[in-house]
Amino acid sequence: MSSFSFVAKILFLLVFLSSFTPYEKKSESNFVIDKSTDPDPVSYDLFPVNVIIDGVGSFDLDVLYTDSNLLYINIEDLFRALKIPCTTGLKGIDLDGFIGNEQQSYSIDFAKGLVKVGERTFSAPNKLLKESGSLYMESSYFAKAFGITLDFNYRSLTIKLKADFELPIVKQIRLEKIRSNISKVKGEIVADTLISRDYHLFKFGTLDWSASSFQNWKGGTNNAFGLSLGTELLYGEANISVNYFDRYKFDNRQLQYQWRWIDNDKTFIKQAQVGKISVSTISFINAPLVGASIRNSPTTVRKAQGSYVIDEITEANWTVELYINNVLVDFTTADASGSFTFKVPIVYGFTTVKLRYYGPTGEERTEEREMNVPYTVVAPNEFEYGLSAGVVQDGDGSLFGKWDFNYGVNRILTVGGGVEYLSSLANNGLIPFAKATVQPFSKLILNGEYAHGVRTKGLLNYYITKDILLELDYAKYAEGQKVTLFNASEEREAKLSMPFHYKKVNGYFRLDYSQLVYDTFNYNYSNLMFSASYKQFNANASTQINWVSEKDPFITNDLVLGYRFRNNYVIRSSARYNATDSALISFSTELEKRIAKGYFSASLQRNLQSNDFYLNVGCKYDFSFARATVSGSQSKLNSGTSISARGSLAFGGGNGYIHSNNNSSVGKGGILLYPFLDLNNNGILDKGEHMVKLTTARISGGRAIFNEKDSIVRIPNLNSFTSYLIEFNDNDLDNIAWRFKHKTYKVLVDPNQFKRIDVPILSMGEISGMAYMEKENELKGIGRILIKIYEKNSDKVVAETLSEYDGYIYKLGLKPGEYRACVDLEQLSNLNFIAEPSCRYFTIKASEEGDIVDGIDFILKKNKE
Structure with missing residues (x-):
């Protein structure tokens, strides 16, 4: 009886020991769970969660959630999303890379259950898990080993991720923003598609008009009319305008005309003007200058370090716009007294600064005034020149000429000089001049100028703090000089401005003093x-x-x-x-x-x-087509009324459309977007292909107009010879299968016309199928199987997708064509699986709604070899 009892105890002990799973292996230093061959569906759930990082955004990640409420994170997927280097070993059971910096290396050894980070080594019992060839680690261990905290919310299926070091993805976004800001500062625009200038010998496009009448009850009526025309002539912008006043004899000052050509990609001549030109002069010229000028400086706004302040006065609550090289860079509204301030960035090269004023009340008027720029800063080792010549319409036909240059010696020093000629001056009319700009650091700028026989000038611009600016200006004039009509011998100015x-x-607060x-x-x-x-x-x-x-x-x-x-x-x-x-x-x-x-x-x-x-x-x-004003006035001795209107037209807007506007259109340009479904993928709107109606288009510095009558997107009132960035988003399309062929366009605007741009939209196909695991003649869906999609007769990978947790395979975004889909060979090798078939061939056909191909199924089996 006792022997029977002993045998029974032995059998019971053997049965008890055999009840333990063979996949749990305990040792003194590790605890590795391997469920890659026989996963237990009761012990965990596989599902996706959304990982949120402040300042970055979010991404989806597959996790394992056990019945003991432990969360296991796929290490490779997480590190790949965070841009942390991660390399898998040959046997697929260890990972290594570096975290934070290259000196902080790490390794994860699943066989030994060890995590090593730098000089520290952690034993990871019950923290490591391998499932379907993927390596997981329990979420709380990321904080202990790597300093990455994962806060999981089961209800919302989200993880808030924080790190005690700068994550590579955060660093990448930060650097991209810095580089983007640098590009903006330099005037550079990054896009995947560049649209350059279209040249025409002649193309008419814009018209401005104005009319006003003032009735003085004691002095009669004054009427004024204005008309401006804008065209492209001989590959350049040609504008002509005339102003007529019925109470005055017509004068040549009432007629303005100018031809302007710009190509910033040229080397020797980037700008040219012919007609009534504007030139910064030392001599006092109180009459229009008819002639020509050329320059090799670009019109783009390339910001250097530092800035200066413009303090001016206009009418109360007027809107003032600041233009640098004809590009709008800032605007403000004058205060109750009419005062306004601009902090003007210093830009490289020859610069023109203009202010445009827009009055809000019945005394409506729009002024444009060009200002003298006190500084010229040229990038190191760059040479810029300008050459102008013409006839002054002063009644004597005085001849004028000017040559000037600027050279960037280094980052600190820019030197320049030249000679100016005016035939009406005494002593042969020549005025040699020299100048220099010194900027030892961004807060301090010194500028000096010497004009022989005229004056010596010096200017200091110093930011005492970030916003407090001190300006000192001094000029000494040659005795008896008649060039500037300035009869004081010295001029001294000091300005202190301080915003708060x-x-x-x-x-x-502002304090000005002049003497x-x-x-x-x-x-x-x-x-x-x-x-x-x-x-x-x-x-x-x-x-x-x-x-x-x-x-x-x-x-x-x-x-x-x-x-x-x-x-x-x-x-x-x-x-x-x-x-x-x-x-x-x-x-x-x-x-x-x-x-x-x-x-x-x-x-x-x-x-x-x-x-x-x-x-x-x-x-x-x-109004949409005009700006109209009416006013009446009464004083002690007189009364008066006035009425005025102004507007503009821009022709060539597509389908007979004429764009009307209450601001000026002459000298401006526009863009016409023709979005269409490109079925044959040739980028051209062919016969039989139809346009797609858009509701959104993003453009920097412009406003898109969407017309119910057609699908053309019109963007008017853009600065000529200026590049604009247009952005599209696939989510704005009505069909989920449609994709923009190009997401961003850099468009150089042509003068006085609308520029047509075809925007191809592709109809993409989709595939679906299943990834199965065969075991004991039964098929069960298996997740995280990598499917690579190739061109049919090429090894070029065009797309990838992972099977979902139930084995479902889905991929959208394939262009029409012939493909093959294959299970990743490297993953099969790591899992010791084979796939039947190894690849499936399929064709995506051209279709407006997007072709759908299903049946992309794969069966995975254990490799018995």
């Missing part, structure tokens, strides 16, 4: 201004002081207050006070009502010194 921000209060030195006296002028805004309230206070030598100063004070109500009413009040005589000079009040496309305004001004008043009532409305 405190909680919800924004504003700036003109004459032989017998000095004239001094100083202006102190303070401007601030808080929510809907803004205020401006200024003090002007004028004095001559030691005489008593004349002091005036200005105060302007404004408030914007929530119902779009704006009220402004101002007063001017004579502090020297302690007397109020004038005061005014203005009420303005803003509507969606215009304004109504009424203002009353009282001048106590002249005992007069001025009452004005006006309105402005922006």
Whole structure:
């Protein structure tokens, strides 16, 4: 009986030991679970989760979730998404790479259950798992070994990922942003498709018009009309405009004409102008200049280091635009007193700066003024020149010529010089000049200029802090010079500007001082201004002081207050006070009502010194085709009314479309986008292919117009000879099978015309199937099997896809053509599997809705060899 009991105990012990799974192997240092051959569906679930990284975005990742609430992460997929180098060993059971930097190497040995990071080694019992050839690690161990924290939310199936070092993906995005910003600063645009200029001998395209009438009840009526035409002529931009005033005799100043050619890709001549040209001169020329000019400096805005400030005054609440080389770079709105400030970036090369003013009230007018740029900075080892010549329309036919150059010696120093000629000047009319710009660091710029027999100038621009700017300007004029019509011997200026921000209060402080030195006296002028805004309230206070030598100063004070109500009413009040005589000079009040496309305004001004008043009532409305204004005024001795309208037309908009606008179109260009379904993939809109209606197109610096009558996307009012970036997104298409052939276009705008661009859209095909694992004559779907898709007779991989957790295979985005789909041979080798068949051949046919091919099935078996 006892022997039977002993045998029974032995049998029970053997049965008990045999009940343990053969895939769990314990040792002193590791615990490796290998379920690649016989996975237990009860012990874990395989499903995708969304991994979220702040500042980066998110991506999907397959995970294993066990019945003991442990989360296992696919190491290779995670590291691949984070751009962490990861290499699989020959046997597929170890990983190595580096993390953080190349000196911080790591290795994961599944056979020994060890994780080594740098000089540290971690034992990983129960933390490592191999499933279907993929290597997993328990989520909490990523923080311990690598400093990567994974916070899993089961309800939302999301993981929030944080790291105690800069992840490679974060570094890559940061560097891409820096490089993108550098490209923007340099004026470079990166796109996958470049559309260059189209040249025409002649092509008519744009027209501007204006008309105004002012009725003075005591002085009659004044009428004015303006007409401008814009064309492409001899491969360049040709504009002509005429202004007519019925009360004045026609003068050649009322006729403007200019031909302009630009090609920034050329070497010796990048710009050319013929007609009435604008040239920066040392001589005072008070008449139009008819001639020609050439330059080798590009028109692109290539920003250098540093900036300078433009402080100007216009009317209250006017909109002011800043253009550098005819490119809009900034805009602002004048405050209640009309003051505005621009921080102008210093750009490489010869630069033109223009300000455009847009008035909001019934006194509507648009001005364009070209400003002298105080600095010329040229990139190191670059040489730029300009040559101009012409005849001054001063009644004497004076001849003018100028040659100038600039050379970048190094990053700090730019030198320049040249000679200017004006036949009406004495002493043969020649003015040699030299100049230099020194920028030892971005906050300090020094500029010097010497014009022989005329003047010597120096200018210092220094940012004391990031925003506080000090400017010192000095000029000494040659005795008896008549070139500039400036009869002071010296000119001295100092400016200090300081913007500030405190909680919800924004504003700036400015102090100006200037002195003109004459032989017998000095004239001094100083202006102190303070401007601030808080929510809907803004205020401006200024003090002007004028004095001559030691005489008593004349002091005036200005105060302007404004408030914007929530119902779009704006009220402004101002007063001017004579502090020297302690007397109020004038005061005014203005009420303005803003509507969606215009304004109504009424203002009353009282001048106590002249005992007069001025009452004005006006309105402005922006139609789609014109901007119209009407106003009426009344003073003590006179009354008047005015009416004006201006607009423009741009022809050639496709399908007989003429674009009307309430701003100028002459000198501008446009783009026509023709999106179409490219069934034969040749990039051309052929007969039988139809256009696709879009609702979204992104363009930098432009606005797309979508017309219900056709599918053409029109982008008007773009700067000529300027490149624009157009971006498309596949998600904006109505059909999931459609894809843009090119996502980004860099388009160089042609002058005074619409430029047509065909935008091909491809109809892509899709495949579907299953990946099965055969075991004991049963088929079961298997996930994470890599399927590579090749061109039929090529080893070029065109697409890849992984089977889902249930074995489903799906891939969308294949162009029409012949292909073969194969299970990845390297993965098969690591898993010791074979696939039947090894490849499947299929054809994607051209179809508007996208071809669908199914039956891409594979059966995986254990390789018994």
